[in-house]
Each structure stands twice: as structure tokens, then as C-alpha cells.
Amino acid sequence: MSRLYTQDHEWIDVTGGEATVGITDYAQGQLGDVVFVDLPDSGRAVTKGGEAAVVESVKAASDVYAPVSGTVTESNPALADDPSLVNSAPEAEGWFFKLALSDASELDGLMDKAAYDAFVASL
DSSP states (O other): OEEEEOTTSEEEEEETTEEEEEEOHHHHHHHOSEEEEEOOOTTOEEOTTSEEEEEEESSOEEEEEOSSOEEEEEEOTHHHHOTTHHHHSTTTTTOOEEEEESOGGGGGGSBOHHHHHHHHHTO
16 A cells, blocks of 8 residues: 655555545644535545545635545545544544545656655645
């Protein structure tokens, strides 16, 4: 499994042709206390860079973008009951959705951990 990152502060863990997507610790810190998430339904097609979910915090509502194109296979049911998981475990139990990749070559434009950390440090 390899974890990659976007400039919009999403992470993606890829195993074979499937991926898990969430937002980074940096992103949840910028949002503040998360109070609601609107997750995509299973079977929904998402495109790289397109809106896939919405996260609402006490500060604002923000879009979560798909790091790659694919079809949603599962959304995180735990977030419906406890959206604060996005704050307490953004890069673990607070994941947003899983998808089947439609074009693995789209992963090529994403950052590894070192590149993402350097990107965040430059903000």
C-alpha cells in the first residue's frame, strides 16, 4: 500500500486497483471542529479533481475532491454517527470513501509524504 497526497490536502491509499480517500491532518486542522460530512453513494463515478464529498465544520463547509477518477465502492459509515473522527483520526478511522480506480496513471501526478510535507511547509 502506498499513500499519496494532493495539493487540496486529500490523501489516498492505494492497494491494487482499490483506494481509500480522506483528508490530511493539516486539512482538518484548518477546518476546525467537523460537525457533518456528506459522503458519496456507492456506485457514484467521480473524476480526478471533481467534488466527491463535503465536510462541514464550525468554521465553514469545504469540498473534498477525488484525487483520481473511479467508482465509489464504499463510504465510511462511522462518519455519519461521529463526524469528529475526521478531527481525531483524519488519516486513519476518519477516512471518507473507497473507490475502484478507473485510470491508475492518474496517481503519477500526486505527491509522496516528503513532497507533501515540503508543500505544507511552504504554505
